[in-house]
Amino acid sequence: MAAIAFRGVTFDRGGRRLLEGADWTLEPGEIALATGATGAGKSALLDLCALETTPEAGEIEVLGARRADAALRRRIGRAAQGPELMPHMSAAENVALPLRLAGLAPAARTAQAEELLAWLGLPPARAGARPGALSAGERRLTALARAAAGGGDLILLDEPTGDLDDDGTEKVAEMLVALAAHGAAVVAATGHDAFARRLLRRPEARPLRLEAGRLVGRGAA
Amino acid sequence: MSFGARMARAWAERRSAPWTPPGPARAALAPCAAAAALTMTLALAGGWAAERWASAREAGFGRAATVVLAEGSEAAIAAAREVLETTPGIAAVAPAAPPEEAEQGVAVLAVTLASPEGPDAAALNLRLGATVPGAVYDDHAEWRRPLLASARAGRRLGWGAAAAAAVSGLAVAARLGWAAGAEAGPAAALLVRLGATRAEAIRRAAAPAAWRAALGGALGAGLVGTGLAAARSAGFAPGAGTGLALTPEGFAWAGLAVAPAALAGSAWLGARGAAARALGPAGVTDGRDG
Numbered sequence: 184m185a186a187i188a189f190r191g192v193t194f195d196r197g198g199r200r201l202l203e204g205a206d207w208t209l210e211p212g213e214i215a216l217a218t219g220a221t222g223a224g225k226s227a228l229l230d231l232c233a234l235e236t237t238p239e240a241g242e243i244e245v246l247g248a249r250r251a252d253a254a255l256r257r258r259i260g261r262a263a264q265g266p267e268l269m270p271h272m273s274a275a276e277n278v279a280l281p282l283r284l285a286g287l288a289p290a291a292r293t294a295q296a297e298e299l300l301a302w303l304g305l306p307p308a309r310a311g312a313r314p315g316a317l318s319a320g321e322r323r324l325t326a327l328a329r330a331a332a333g334g335g336d337l338i339l340l341d342e343p344t345g346d347l348d349d350d351g352t353e354k355v356a357e358m359l360v361a362l363a364a365h366g367a368a369v370v371a372a373t374g375h376d377a378f379a380r381r382l383l384r385r386p387e388a389r390p391l392r393l394e395a396g397r398l399v400g401r402g403a404a
Numbered sequence: 405m406s407f408g409a410r411m412a413r414a415w416a417e418r419r420s421a422p423w424t425p426p427g428p429a430r431a432a433l434a435p436c437a438a439a440a441a442l443t444m445t446l447a448l449a450g451g452w453a454a455e456r457w458a459s460a461r462e463a464g465f466g467r468a469a470t471v472v473l474a475e476g477s478e479a480a481i482a483a484a485r486e487v488l489e490t491t492p493g494i495a496a497v498a499p500a501a502p503p504e505e506a507e508q509g510v511a512v513l514a515v516t517l518a519s520p521e522g523p524d525a526a527a528l529n530l531r532l533g534a535t536v537p538g539a540v541y542d543d544h545a546e547w548r549r550p551l552l553a554s555a556r557a558g559r560r561l562g563w564g565a566a567a568a569a570a571v572s573g574l575a576v577a578a579r580l581g582w583a584a585g586a587e588a589g590p591a592a593a594l595l596v597r598l599g600a601t602r603a604e605a606i607r608r609a610a611a612p613a614a615w616r617a618a619l620g621g622a623l624g625a626g627l628v629g630t631g632l633a634a635a636r637s638a639g640f641a642p643g644a645g646t647g648l649a650l651t652p653e654g655f656a657w658a659g660l661a662v663a664p665a666a667l668a669g670s671a672w673l674g675a676r677g678a679a680a681r682a683l684g685p686a687g688v689t690d691g692r693d694g
Binding site: 253285 | 413416417419420421422424425426591594595596597598599600601602604
């Protein structure tokens, strides 16, 4: 079963047609790197992939579901363009939020969150800091770690390397490859060429371009 | 999840950060609820005091009547008592001291009526006059009526003040709860995006507001209860000796807990409403066709 299946999807936003009868599938273990001009609809594509918005026409199936309910959302790890972090929680507590919702005990989820953050390059000392005390790059890493923490079957990332240096970008690319290797389907919308080039060297990654209402790339028709 | 499991989970999470961030409205809830509970509890105590005072007045004056005997001999008194005790609507008869300005030899009987309406005064006077010449039954309707009216007015005033304090306190709690729920709205929306159900996110957003209102309310009501109990122990309870003592009696003490519970409920409802509004219509956050 495909992780994401678009069938004849037409979608408008702000009076503009972003997709016109698009067909596209993404299998588990694959990484789709969505690129396109500013305003081409990359973020809207992620909203559609999360079933958070409804297309004008066509059908979208995500992880076998056509409705976005709590059960589906738990299977989706998502990081928006602006990191949406709880301001009163530490970075580790933010990362552990999906695990807390799943009922994991505090010690276990904190250990898991700190390990993930450390792997992404955020040391334990910084993992205890609140978002207000973190740099933009550290906040970005925190949001990405949270998207990965839930062990989701589908990972949706909007500009994941926006505030990151080369090392951070490399780590994020490694993380996405590792997630795909564990069977997750990944969609990353990016305008960061270096990140795209680096990731597209991997066999599991493939480009997905939004051009004049069409999706162009492997898996798209 | 069973109650025991919930408690165990709550204990395990006692050091975890709250689900939603604190904000100014949530912070204001505790002191405002304390002030509201203080006012509500005092007004409630005032309502009870007015109720006790009005009831005592009605019992004392509402059923009082007299019979004046021009001749105060033992035989006249016994005859009059017999007439009165066989009259329906009269509960008790007892000798009373005649007023100072009364002529010598006059006797007075204090009559307690079974109900404020009493027996037919004209008919009773006829029977009394036939048995004991010069005996006059007086139900004091002229001066009893304004006293009973004032008792009823006092009762209305007391309960009216309690109701006004309750309405204003609950309105403040609901409004602050609404503001606290609105503050927590974005966090609730994030919880939904991370996989919480809509009901769970609303509950997480509303619970802190309810707890703050309950704690503030308990503080305010506790202060009033402690103050009134201490004042009574020290012998200077407000209104003591006037029939209008503020100190609650009996089960009325338990009524002091009403204000914190009502304030918490009001804040909870307000916070739930605002959080639900922030999440949008139920269909949007609980699922929709793709």
